[in-house]
Amino acid sequence: MHELLPIDPYTNEDLDYLDSDSRVSQERNDPNHLTELINVDFSEFSESDYIFIGAPVWWGELSWVINDFVISNDFTNKTIIPFAAASPSNFFIDELEDLTPEANVL
Numbered sequence: 256m257h258e259l260l261p262i263d264p265y266t267n268e269d270l271d272y273l274d275s276d277s278r279v280s281q282e283r284n285d286p287n288h289l290t291e292l293i294n295v296d297f298s299e300f301s302e303s304d305y306i307f308i309g310a311p312v313w314w315g316e317l318s319w320v321i322n323d324f325v326i327s328n329d330f331t332n333k334t335i336i337p338f339a340a341a342s343p344s345n346f347f348i349d350e351l352e353d354l355t356p357e358a359n360v361l
């Protein structure tokens with residue numbers, strides 16, 4: 256199990272989704288949705304068939320904090336099992352599926 260760590264960590268202020276000027280609100284409006292991570296390469300990745308990817312749910316979608324990891328790795332012949340790192344009502348994985356067309360996303 257590995258924790259995906261943003262180069263620029265989020266503060267509580269950054270995560271204020273009620274504030275339209277907060278970092279998450281600004282990032283939401285940026286179509287790139289890329290939070291650069293310290294770590295995207297893991298030695299076990301190439302021999303792993305199933306990758307569980309957990310993240311908070313932001314605005315009904317699995318957060319884009321995972322995107323740097325997702326686009327930096329080739330998921331051909333791999334199955335992704337997404338999960339929410341909290342217990343929200345429901346969430347979509349449209350962006351994850353768009354970014355990993357080569358993967359089987361459950």
Ligand SMILES: Cc1cc2nc3c(=O)[nH]c(=O)nc-3n(C[C@H](O)[C@H](O)[C@H](O)COP(=O)(O)O)c2cc1C
Nearest residue numbers: 270272279311312313314315340341342343344345
């Ligand atoms: C920017 C942002 C957007 C969120 N949007 C949703 C949402 O759409 N649905 C939901 O159930 N929870 C939403 N949450 C709550 C998170 O899913 C989560 O419950 C909260 O961040 C606590 O998780 P943590 O204890 O792991 O930090 C949102 C939180 C943030 C920061």
